[in-house]
Amino acid sequence: MSNQRENHREDVVGRANVEDTPELLAYYDQLDKFKAGALWTVANKIEPWQPKSQSVPVVWHYRDLREHVLRSVQLVTPEKAGRRVIYLNNPGRTDVAAAVGWIYAGLQVMNPGEVASAHRHSASAIRFIMEGSGAYTVVDGHKMTLGANDFVLTPNGTWHEHGVAAEGSPCIWQDGLDIPFVNAMEANFYEVHPDLGQAVGYPVDDMTKTWGNAGLTPGGGAWNKGYSPMFKYEWAPTYNALVKYAGATAGSPFDGVLMEYVNPVTNGPVMQTLGASMQLLRAGEHTRAHRHTGSYLYHVAKGRGHSIINGQRYDWQERDIFCVPSWAWHEHVNDQPGEDACLFCLSDLPVMRALGLYREEAFGDNNGHQPLL
Numbered sequence: 505m506s507n508q509r510e511n512h513r514e515d516v517v518g519r520a521n522v523e524d525t526p527e528l529l530a531y532y533d534q535l536d537k538f539k540a541g542a543l544w545t546v547a548n549k550i551e552p553w554q555p556k557s558q559s560v561p562v563v564w565h566y567r568d569l570r571e572h573v574l575r576s577v578q579l580v581t582p583e584k585a586g587r588r589v590i591y592l593n594n595p596g597r598t599d600v601a602a603a604v605g606w607i608y609a610g611l612q613v614m615n616p617g618e619v620a621s622a623h624r625h626s627a628s629a630i631r632f633i634m635e636g637s638g639a640y641t642v643v644d645g646h647k648m649t650l651g652a653n654d655f656v657l658t659p660n661g662t663w664h665e666h667g668v669a670a671e672g673s674p675c676i677w678q679d680g681l682d683i684p685f686v687n688a689m690e691a692n693f694y695e696v697h698p699d700l701g702q703a704v705g706y707p708v709d710d711m712t713k714t715w716g717n718a719g720l721t722p723g724g725g726a727w728n729k730g731y732s733p734m735f736k737y738e739w740a741p742t743y744n745a746l747v748k749y750a751g752a753t754a755g756s757p758f759d760g761v762l763m764e765y766v767n768p769v770t771n772g773p774v775m776q777t778l779g780a781s782m783q784l785l786r787a788g789e790h791t792r793a794h795r796h797t798g799s800y801l802y803h804v805a806k807g808r809g810h811s812i813i814n815g816q817r818y819d820w821q822e823r824d825i826f827c828v829p830s831w832a833w834h835e836h837v838n839d840q841p842g843e844d845a846c847l848f849c850l851s852d853l854p855v856m857r858a859l860g861l862y863r864e865e866a867f868g869d870n871n872g873h874q875p876l877l
Contacts, residue, residue, distance in 0.1 A: 520543075520544040520545070520547040520548050522544050522545075532545065554831060555797060555830050555831035556831075557596070557605065557799075557829035557830045557831060557832065558596040558597060559594050559596045559597050559602070559604045559605055559799065559827065559829035559830070560594060560595055560596045560829065561813040561814065561816065561818060561826070561827060561828065561829065561832065562592075562594055562595070562603075562604075562826060562827055563818045563819070563820055563824055563825070563826040564592050564824065564825045564826065565820075565821075565824050566634070566822075566823035566824050566825070569590065569611060570676070570823075572590060573590050573611045573613050573676055574613060574674070574676075576588050576590060576613060577613055577615055577674070582614065582618055582619070582620045582621075583621070586620075586621075587612060587620055587679075588612060588613055588614065589610040589611065589612045589679060590610055590611050591603075591608065591609065591610035591611075592609045592610060592611075592825065594827065596829075597684070600684040600687065600688075601683075601684070602684040603680075603801055603825075603827055604799040604800065604801050604827035604828070604829055605684075605798070605799025605829065605830055605852060606682065606684040606685035606688060606799065606852060607680060607681075607682060607684065607685075607778075607799050607801055607850065607851075607852060608627075608679075608680070608681045608682070608683040608684055609678060609679060609680045609681075609801055609825065609850070610678070610679045611634070611676055611677070611678060611679075612631075612666070612676065612677055612678075612679050613674065613675065613676045614639070614666065614667065614668045614674070614675050615668060615674050616638060616668050616669065616670050616671065616672045616673060616674070617668065617669075617670040618667060618668055619665060619666070619667035619701065620665055620666045620667065621665065621696055621697065621700045621701070622642070622663050622664065622665035622696070622697035622699070622700060622701050622702045623663070623664070623665070623694065623695060623696045623697060624661055624662055624663045624664065624694075624695050624697075625660065625661075625692065625693060625694045625695070626660050626661065626686050626691055626692045626693045626694075627660060627681045627682050627683045627686045627692060628657075628658075628659055628660040628681065628682050628731070628775045628776070628777050628778050629657070629658040629659075629664075629679060629680065629681040629682075630655060630656065630657055630658070630679070630680045630681075630774075630775075630778060630780065630850060631650070631655070631656045631658070631666070631677045631678065631679060631680075632653070632654075632655050632677060632678040632680070632803055632848055632850075633650045633651060633652050633653060633654045633655075633656075633675070633677045634652065634676045634677050634678060634823055635652060635675065635676050635823075636652075636668070636672065636673045636674050636675030636676060637651070637672045637673045637675070638668045638669035638670075638671060638672015638673065638675065639651075639666070639667075639668050639669075639672065639675040639677065640666070640667055640668070640669065641656050641658065641664060641665070641666050641735075641736075642663075642664060642665050642666075642667075642702055642704060643656075643657070643658055643659075643662050643663070643664045643735050644662045644663055644664075644702075645663075645702060645703060645704060645705035645706055646704075646705075646706050646710060646711050646735060647704045647706070647708045647709070648708075648709055648711070648712065648735055648736040649708060649709060650675075650677075650736070651738070651739065652739065653739030653742075653743075653805050653806075653848075654736060654737065654738050654739050655736070655737040655739075655742075655765065655780060655848065656735055656736045656737075657731065657732060657735045657736075657774055657775060658735075659729075659730075659731035659732075659775055660686075660731075660775075660776075660777075663697055663702050665697075665701060665702065678803055678825065680778065680801065680850040681778075682777045682778055682852070685777060685852065685855070686777075709736065711733055711734055711735045711736065712734055712735070712736045712737075712738065714733070714734075715732075715733050715734040715768045715769075716734050716736075716737070716738075716741070716768070719768075721768065721769075727769045730775070730776045731767065731774065731775045731776065732765075732766070732767035732768065732769070732774040732775070733767075733768070733769065734767075734768055734774075737765050737774075737780075739805070742763075742765075742782055743782075743806075743846065745763060746761055746763060746782060746783075746784040746846065747784070749761055749763060749784075750784055750786065750844075755784075755786075756791075757791060757792045757872070758791050758792050758793075758794045758835075758866070759783050759791060759836075760783050760784055760785040760786065760789055760791055760836070761783060761784040761785075761786070762781055762782075762783035762784075763781060763782055763783070764779065764780070764781045765779075765780040765781060765782070772854075773853070773854040775854070776854055776858070777852065777854055777855055778850060778851070778852065778854065779850075779851050779852070779853040779854045780848070780849065780850055780851070781848075781849045781851070782805065782846060782847070782848050782849070783846065783847050783849065784844050784845070784846050785807070785809065785836055785837075785838035785844060785845045785846075785847070786838065786844055787838060787840055787841055787842050787843055787844055788838060788839075788840070788841055789836075789837070789838045790835065790836075790837045790838075790873070791835050791836045791837070792835060792866065792867065792871075792872030792873065793812065793833050793834060793835040793866075793867035793872055793873055793874045794833070794834070794835075794864060794865060794866045794867060795831050795832055795833045795834065795864070795865055795867070796830075796831070796862065796863060796864040796865070797830050797831060797856050797861055797862055797863050797864075798830055798851055798852050798853050798855075798856040798861075798862065799827070799828075799829060799830050799851065799852050800827065800828040800849055800850075800851045801825065801826075801827050801849065801850045801851070802820075802825065802826050802827070802828070802847045802848065802849050803823075803824075803825050803847070803848040803849075803850070804820050804821060804822050804823060804824045804825070804826075804845070804846075804847060804848075805822070805846040805847065805848045806822060806844065806845055806846035807821075807822060807838060807840055807843055807844060807845025807846060808820065808821035808822065808838075808839055808840060808845065809821075809836065809837050809838045809839045809840070809845050810836075810837050810839060811826065811828070811834055811835065811836045811837070812833075812834065812835050812837070812873075812874050812876065813828055813832050813833065813834045814832050814833050814834075814874075814877075815833070815874050815875060815876060815877035816876070816877060817876060833867055833874055835867075835872075835873060835874065
């Protein structure tokens with residue numbers, strides 16, 4: 505029997521409101537034989553009044569996951585696993601292995617002296633360093649050394665590999681990719697480098713040194729690719745910029761002091777499908793609630809606090825990761841009376857903006873704060 509036999513009544517003017525009858529049910533079965541169907545049987549599902557995310561809010565507590573991430577070192581090698589990663593599996597998105605919406609995320613661990621094979625894929629990726637020393641990434645021959653809270657790009661189509669220097673310590677970082685989105689577009693390719701590695705062809709950290717100089721563009725610098733040439737965004741100047749900006753602005757009532765990572769050539773997003781930002785919540789700050797289209801994955805870079813998402817409280821502290829699904833009401837609270845908190849956010853905002861799908865709404869009741877359910 506066809507799934508379209510389900511009755512999708514909705515007593516609202518302008519929406520499908522058709523009673524099932526024996527004649528209609530037989531008609532639906534006839535259509536199904538020809539791989540076709542009646543729109544009114546699915547209209548209320550595929551054209552909702554407002555976004556209905558399949559993702560659910562989740563906090564992945566680092567204190568719970570860290571031991572299991574490190575245990576994978578004893579169980580599998582990078583060579584056999586490809587990448588030694590524990591991925592974040594949103595209960596509503598297990599079918600596509602997404603952390604939220606169409607965004608994949610995982611925690612990757614490598615020991616000193618280990619190197620993962622060079623590869624490239626259609627998906628765009630970021631790495632956000634959580635702990636350890638000696639981590640590095642090589643992107644199309646450009647080597648970046650990485651420290652805690654540094655943020656590095658591996659754009660789609662670029663050869664890239666990761667490793668930890670022999671004199672370093674075990675490193676853990678968050679991976680974030682648009683794999684589910686690219687798969688939904690049926691456009692994903694994956695390729696291993698024929699030599700399993702690539703030569704470093706430039707001075708170490710050359711891209712950050714060239715493009716990350718406080719608004720100064722290199723003379724004669726040419727860049728026409730769809731992603732940022734500044735592959736690495738370091739934590740120290742990022743935090744310094746937030747503190748400076750906090751001294752000159754009251755900030756957003758919804759996001760505190762928020763700054764977006766940008767492509768220094770275009771001032772647009774760092775990549776075409778993934779955007780990133782860092783926001784500072786002042787000591788004791790409680791933002792107002794709002795909601796917007798797009799999926800958002802937060803990484804607590806500093807401090808502790810909680811967020812209220814669709815009326816539920818979710819506590820977080822440094823290194824925890826939590827998600828806000830599309831069109832979910834949310835507000836953030838810094839619980840610390842004497843210290844700021846910082847949230848790194850990975851999102852699909854560039855896609856929402858490019859396709860004209862971004863929409864935002866403020867919570868109008870209770871002085872802008874949600875009642876706890």
